[in-house]
Amino acid sequence: MSGINVIEKERTLIVNPLKTCQPLGAMYAVMGVHHGLPMVHGSQGCSTFVRYNFARHFREPAEIAVSSLHEDAAVFGGRKNINAGIKNLALRFKPDLIGAITTCSSEIIGDDVFGFVDTTKKELKEMSQEVKGLDKIEVIPIPTPSFVGNHFTGYDIGVKSLVDALAEPGEPTEKVNLIPGMVNPGDIREIKHILALLGIEGLLLTDTSDPFDSPLRPSVTPTEPYFPKGGTSVDEIRDSANSQGTIALCKYAGSGANSLEKKYDVPAIIESPPIGLQNTDQFLRNLKKLTDCEIPDSILDERGMLVDLIADNAARYLFDRKVAIYGDPDMTTGMARFVGELGMEPTMVCTGANSKTFAPDMEKISKETGCDIDVLFEQDMRSFEVYVKENPVDLMIGPSDGRLLAQNLGIPLIRVGFPVYDRIGYHRHPIVGYNGAARLMELITNSVLEKYYEPSHWKLQQ
Amino acid sequence: MPYKLFDVDEDIPERKKHTYVKHCSDPEDCMPSCNTKTVPGSMSERGCAFAGAKGVITGALKDVVHVVHSPVGCTYYAGGTKRYPTSPDMPDGSKFPIENFNLKYVCGTDLMESDVVFGGMKKLRQSLIDAAQEFPEATAIYSYATCTTGLIGDDMDAVAKELTAELGKDVVAFNAPGFAGPSQSKGHHIANHTIFDRLVGTQEPPSTTPYDIGLIGEYNIDGDLWILESYFKEMGLRILSRFSGDSTHNEICFMHRAKLNLVRCQRSATYIADLIKEKYDVPYINVDFFSTEYCAENLRTIGKYFGREKEAEKVIGDRMAKVAPELEIYKEKLQGKKVYIFSGGPKSWHLATPLEKELGMDVTAVASQFEHEDGYVKMKKRVKEGALIVDDPNSMELEEMISKDRPDLILAGIKEKYMAHKLGVPTIMIHSYENGPYIGFEGFLNLAKDMYSYIYNPIWSMLEFEENPAGSEEDEGLTESLETPNQVEMGK
Numbered sequence: 045m046s047g048i049n050v051i052e053k054e055r056t057l058i059v060n061p062l063k064t065c066q067p068l069g070a071m072y073a074v075m076g077v078h079h080g081l082p083m084v085h086g087s088q089g090c091s092t093f094v095r096y097n098f099a100r101h102f103r104e105p106a107e108i109a110v111s112s113l114h115e116d117a118a119v120f121g122g123r124k125n126i127n128a129g130i131k132n133l134a135l136r137f138k139p140d141l142i143g144a145i146t147t148c149s150s151e152i153i154g155d156d157v158f159g160f161v162d163t164t165k166k167e168l169k170e171m172s173q174e175v176k177g178l179d180k181i182e183v184i185p186i187p188t189p190s191f192v193g194n195h196f197t198g199y200d201i202g203v204k205s206l207v208d209a210l211a212e213p214g215e216p217t218e219k220v221n222l223i224p225g226m227v228n229p230g231d232i233r234e235i236k237h238i239l240a241l242l243g244i245e246g247l248l249l250t251d252t253s254d255p256f257d258s259p260l261r262p263s264v265t266p267t268e269p270y271f272p273k274g275g276t277s278v279d280e281i282r283d284s285a286n287s288q289g290t291i292a293l294c295k296y297a298g299s300g301a302n303s304l305e306k307k308y309d310v311p312a313i314i315e316s317p318p319i320g321l322q323n324t325d326q327f328l329r330n331l332k333k334l335t336d337c338e339i340p341d342s343i344l345d346e347r348g349m350l351v352d353l354i355a356d357n358a359a360r361y362l363f364d365r366k367v368a369i370y371g372d373p374d375m376t377t378g379m380a381r382f383v384g385e386l387g388m389e390p391t392m393v394c395t396g397a398n399s400k401t402f403a404p405d406m407e408k409i410s411k412e413t414g415c416d417i418d419v420l421f422e423q424d425m426r427s428f429e430v431y432v433k434e435n436p437v438d439l440m441i442g443p444s445d446g447r448l449l450a451q452n453l454g455i456p457l458i459r460v461g462f463p464v465y466d467r468i469g470y471h472r473h474p475i476v477g478y479n480g481a482a483r484l485m486e487l488i489t490n491s492v493l494e495k496y497y498e499p500s501h502w503k504l505q506q
Numbered sequence: 507m508p509y510k511l512f513d514v515d516e517d518i519p520e521r522k523k524h525t526y527v528k529h530c531s532d533p534e535d536c537m538p539s540c541n542t543k544t545v546p547g548s549m550s551e552r553g554c555a556f557a558g559a560k561g562v563i564t565g566a567l568k569d570v571v572h573v574v575h576s577p578v579g580c581t582y583y584a585g586g587t588k589r590y591p592t593s594p595d596m597p598d599g600s601k602f603p604i605e606n607f608n609l610k611y612v613c614g615t616d617l618m619e620s621d622v623v624f625g626g627m628k629k630l631r632q633s634l635i636d637a638a639q640e641f642p643e644a645t646a647i648y649s650y651a652t653c654t655t656g657l658i659g660d661d662m663d664a665v666a667k668e669l670t671a672e673l674g675k676d677v678v679a680f681n682a683p684g685f686a687g688p689s690q691s692k693g694h695h696i697a698n699h700t701i702f703d704r705l706v707g708t709q710e711p712p713s714t715t716p717y718d719i720g721l722i723g724e725y726n727i728d729g730d731l732w733i734l735e736s737y738f739k740e741m742g743l744r745i746l747s748r749f750s751g752d753s754t755h756n757e758i759c760f761m762h763r764a765k766l767n768l769v770r771c772q773r774s775a776t777y778i779a780d781l782i783k784e785k786y787d788v789p790y791i792n793v794d795f796f797s798t799e800y801c802a803e804n805l806r807t808i809g810k811y812f813g814r815e816k817e818a819e820k821v822i823g824d825r826m827a828k829v830a831p832e833l834e835i836y837k838e839k840l841q842g843k844k845v846y847i848f849s850g851g852p853k854s855w856h857l858a859t860p861l862e863k864e865l866g867m868d869v870t871a872v873a874s875q876f877e878h879e880d881g882y883v884k885m886k887k888r889v890k891e892g893a894l895i896v897d898d899p900n901s902m903e904l905e906e907m908i909s910k911d912r913p914d915l916i917l918a919g920i921k922e923k924y925m926a927h928k929l930g931v932p933t934i935m936i937h938s939y940e941n942g943p944y945i946g947f948e949g950f951l952n953l954a955k956d957m958y959s960y961i962y963n964p965i966w967s968m969l970e971f972e973e974n975p976a977g978s979e980e981d982e983g984l985t986e987s988l989e990t991p992n993q994v995e996m997g998k
Contacts, residue, residue, distance in 0.1 A: 047700075053829070055615050055633075055636040055639075055640065056615070056617040056629055056632040056633050056636055057573065057612065057614070057615070057634075057636035057637050057640065058578065058581060058614045059611060059612075059613045059640060060611060060612060061578050061581055061582045061585075061586060061614065061616070063578055063582070064578060064582040064583070065577060065578055065579025065580075066579075067579065068579065076590075079798060083547060087554045087555075087556075087683075087684035087685045088544065088550065088552045088553055088554045088652050088654065088684070088689065088690075088948070089553050089554030089557050089583070089684045090554075090557055090579075091553070091682070092552065092554065092557065092921070093579075093583035093586075094583075095555075095578075095921045096583075096920060096921060097583070097586065098584065099920045099921055099923070099924055100920060103924055103926050105901075105921075105924040105925035105928065106921070107549060107901060107925075108544070108549075108550070109546075109547045109549050110544075110547075110550075111547065111683050112543060112544045112545075112546045114543055114685050114686075114687070114688065115685060115686065115687075117683055117685065118656070118657060125546045125845055126546070126547045127544070128547065129546030129547030130547060131547070132518055132545060132546060132547035132548055133547040134515040136514060136518070136547075136548075137902075148577055148579075148622075148651035148652075148653050148654040148657075149654070149657060149685060150577075151682070152622060152653075152654060152657040152658065153657060188579065189577070189619075189622075190576075190580075190654075191577040191617050191618055191619050191621070191654060192618070192624050194578060195888050208640060221879075223615075232519040234532050251893070258928065260927060260928055260930070260968065260969065262928075262930035262969055262970070263927055263969075263970055265928050265929065268514060268902065268905050268909060269514075269901075269905060269923055270901070270905055270928060271928070272928075285536075301893040305551035355995070367788040376606040388646070397813060404647050425609070426640065445585075448606075448609075450608055455610070455885075464540075468825075
């Protein structure tokens with residue numbers, strides 16, 4: 045009887061964290077709003093580090109402002125800073141929306157960001173007599189201290205804050221709200237592609253695909269100030285109260301969906317991300333449940349192509365290979381289920397963050413795959429390293445943070461998740477949906493071929 | 507008036523005094539206002555004091571385990587430092603068991619809400635003990651305050667002192683919380699003083715020679731240090747202590763025994779050179795190894811100091827013979843190209859003159875995120891009439907400059923790089939480099955090569971779709987006059 049063995053961190057020290065702070069997630073959510081700007085209420089590092097991380101992962105600009113808290117604010121409070129910061133942003137950038145994101149420092153000094161934002165909004169209204177449009181700028185407080193939660197709880201709070209502040213009941217629409225989670229532009233585009241095949245109009249909360257993968261076209265790229273194309277408009281977010289339903293494509297980001305259900309009776313479905321065959325099937329069933337749409341042949345053909353790919357190759361090249369997976373809880377459970385579908389064994393899964401659904405999900409996958417799974421829960425990259433050294437695996441799956449370990453141990457690393465900074469293009473291609481699964485299958489199989497078949501080249505002879 | 511208000515700064519007129527246009531007739535003290543707090547919401551490129559301490563000064567040491575006393579975010583970000591490679595070689599001839607230890611591991615206390623309420627001292631203590639256990643090979647443990655610990659008031663020095671005795675290795679606390687000072691520069695300052703107060707003079711080197719130099723403010727970005735090291739070795743000089751690229755904890759402790767200190771990054775590390783001079787009477791000279799001319803000039807000065815003029819000339823001659831012919835080729839191509847240098851600290855003044863004099867480029871704007879007055883004095887000296895000097899630039903200003911002035915190339919950081927690309931201007935990372943090292947003779951050639959490959963990348967001439975490209979009717983396919991890097995002799 046297969047099962048999971050949960051291994052928790054024994055030391056107090058955290059070594060090479062597998063999670064980061066709430067503000068990063070909130071900034072990510074705000075970056076998915078059309079002409080939306082995150083404004084971090086904290087020290088300068090709070091914006092700089094996140095900009096650096098986004099820039100190296102997406103190779104795109106990430107315009108994130110900061111209220112520049114210093115010693116005086118630590119003593120007297122940061123009201124002046126956030127007030128001036130929002131007004132400067134409003135006057136100079138004229139964005140549609142500003143997310144006022146709190147940090148450790150602003151939370152500890154006890155700044156009442158909600159109150160400050162209210163005051164600032166009043167001032168913007170007064171100023172709008174001289175500068176038109178300032179009163180139209182939405183300013184949304186988002187409370188995200190880093191000593192609580194992690195980057196994806198910050199994303200969850202970000203999406204919920206946007207929805208709570210903006211959603212307005214009106215005429216019911218045929219739209220479906222989707223909370224994509226902290227995924228890549230390629231994933232969001234794949235989700236849109238699936239919706240298009242099903243004839244469903246989606247409303248993404250929020251859509252980071254174009255802002256984080258934007259064309260280089262100097263003649264049309266709006267300058268002064270630079271805003272990337274795309275993102276979900278403020279009006280669309282308002283309209284989210286009138287959709288047929290909301291699907292959160294990750295179990296950690298369902299608060300916005302729950303909130304819409306509670307306030308406006310928009311049914312909420314909170315599921316694992318559609319990584320792999322069965323999870324994508326489930327996504328289609330969920331969409332059908334909400335909209336009663338037909339499942340057209342076109343998408344079943346895409347599914348069939350994936351099935352064909354797996355049928356042709358998995359048994360020969362992948363069967364029985366051991367895989368260690370690390371990263372965000374939802375990504376890792378998705379990946380574990382998928383490698384199980386390929387006939388591989390997810391022998392170890394490591395996640396840095398707390399998630400209630402993680403262990404039950406892994407339990408389920410263990411039963412499905414018949415594989416005993418060691419679950420490193422709320423652990424770090426160091427625990428992963430120590431484990432893998434003692435319990436060798438054939439493949440590693442996770443973000444770039446494992447690259448040096450993979451190199452040392454000579455284990456192929458399939459780069460998935462955030463951040464991936466030592467390869468290019470990974471944010472542009474999906475890991476979700478049937479197409480994403482096909483691409484993952486190719487990446488995994490080709491890595492196996494290179495590592496385990498090429499050394500004895502005759503094995504590659506057909 | 508020598509100051510300039512950008513159009514985009516209409517609503518934050520205080521920015522005017524941070525933007526100076528050089529006029530040769532201006533009095534010397536006329537320069538941009540600096541080292542003041544950033545205007546909130548102005549999308550500055552600055553980092554925090556914690557970034558200055560861990561990210562710049564101490565993160566380059568090869569045998570120290572770093573424990574960030576913070577909620578998870580600061581620890582996570584402290585892992586993504588610049589490219590500071592380290593070798594396993596230790597001063598006593600032994601090998602450190604983990605190569606690039608500094609790039610591989612970063613530790614933290616992962617503070618939670620309850621720690622914020624009840625204090626994080628217990629957690630810090632246990633974490634430091636854990637760190638000693640997890641990495642027994644580490645020579646010392648450095649621990650860092652962040653905004654959170656600064657605000658809850660944990661007495662990190664007390665814990666560090668206690669554990670130094672208990673663990674039998676140095677445990678040092680760096681009290682540079684993110685909100686300290688206007689920029690990362692404050693973190694450099696605090697780290698220099700902490701290291702001097704706590705470590706310098708606490709050990710004696712295994713051996714000394716009359717030719718021992720201390721190299722201060724050299725962080726081995728992309729291997730910079732290793733280039734300089736080869737020059738000194740050939741000149742018969744020994745680097746006794748490095749501060750802090752590829753350095754060790756012990757080297758820092760005996761850095762007071764150098765015969766002469768050379769200060770490379772004069773923004774981040776002059777502090778410690780001054781302190782050592784004052785207390786231990788070790789003289790220092792400011793050095794400049796960017797570009798071939800500065801490099802030669804400085805090697806001669808150092809050679810003269812130690813009576814090694816001949817050896818210095820040999821190093822210069824050997825290197826010039828290697829790089830000069832290729833540099834000539836790039837000079838021809840880079841001639842007249844308009845370039846901005848938007849560095850963090852001093853590279854703006856290091857590189858301005860060499861790019862103009864040695865490569866014929868046109869430096870029309872320089873900037874720094876955290877420079878102080880002494881740096882701007884040098885910057886002002888080294889740029890030509892009419893050049894713009896911007897203190898703590900923000901992204902809208904850069905956009906305005908790009909759209910009005912259309913530079914051919916920008917040297918800046920990763921945060922500016924991709925936006926400049928969207929506006930059609932190639933950008934080279936000057937903080938961590940692209941394909942460095944950029945220091946010394948070979949490094950200057952690398953920089954020239956990178957500048958050439960960016961400016962002449964064929965893509966910049968194909969940014970827009972053209973329905974009727976010029977000459978499309980006469981020539982089908984590729985025209986011969988099309989100049990691509992592939993057609994240029996690379997001189998190899």
